[in-house]
Amino acid sequence: MIRIKKPKSTRQSLRERARERRVALARRREALFDMAASGYSTPAIAAQFGITPGQVRRQYAAVVAAQRADAPDHFVPLQIARLHKALRAAEAAVDRGDLRGVNGIVKIVAALDKYHPAAFAAPPTQPALPAPARAPLALTHEPEREAQI
Numbered sequence: 342m343i344r345i346k347k348p349k350s351t352r353q354s355l356r357e358r359a360r361e362r363r364v365a366l367a368r369r370r371e372a373l374f375d376m377a378a379s380g381y382s383t384p385a386i387a388a389q390f391g392i393t394p395g396q397v398r399r400q401y402a403a404v405v406a407a408q409r410a411d412a413p414d415h416f417v418p419l420q421i422a423r424l425h426k427a428l429r430a431a432e433a434a435v436d437r438g439d440l441r442g443v444n445g446i447v448k449i450v451a452a453l454d455k456y457h458p459a460a461f462a463a464p465p466t467q468p469a470l471p472a473p474a475r476a477p478l479a480l481t482h483e484p485e486r487e488a489q490i
Contacts, residue, residue: 373397374404378422424452 349357369390376386387394405418428449434442 370400370404373400374419374422377401378419378426380423420452424449 373386373390376389377383381389383394383397387397390397392400401419428446431442431445431449435446
């Protein structure tokens with residue numbers, strides 16, 4: 342059975358083009374964020390993508406807002422991304438037998454603790470045992486004394 346394709350409506354073709362633009366913009370923002378995480382400067386990123394430095398900052402802010410909506414500071418996600426890349430590089434050095442990478446791993450993990458304090462916090466300690474509910478039994482009468490003869 343032969344199926345004949347229906348021609349796309351104007352609305353459908355406009356929706357597909359809009360979807361393609363959104364996908365392209367998302368890919369460009371992710372590439373921009375990766376370059377920023379790798380340490381490239383804003384003017385270098387702007388030259389790479391053919392946009393202004395202000396557009397780079399706005400797109401970077403959009404990526405940060407999408408990734409970490411709860412982050413109070415826009416620097417935190419970038420710093421975490423940089424630390425993760427550095428951690429992978431240090432782990433690769435240790436895997437190659439370069440023991441200088443161990444020092445790097447220790448420093449990077451300490452820096453990550455700074456940005457993820459809740460994730461790496463020690464588990465809460467168990468509460469102390471509660472105090473007894475009531476006082477121990479007391480004597481209700483005076484003990485009898487032996488009479489001295």
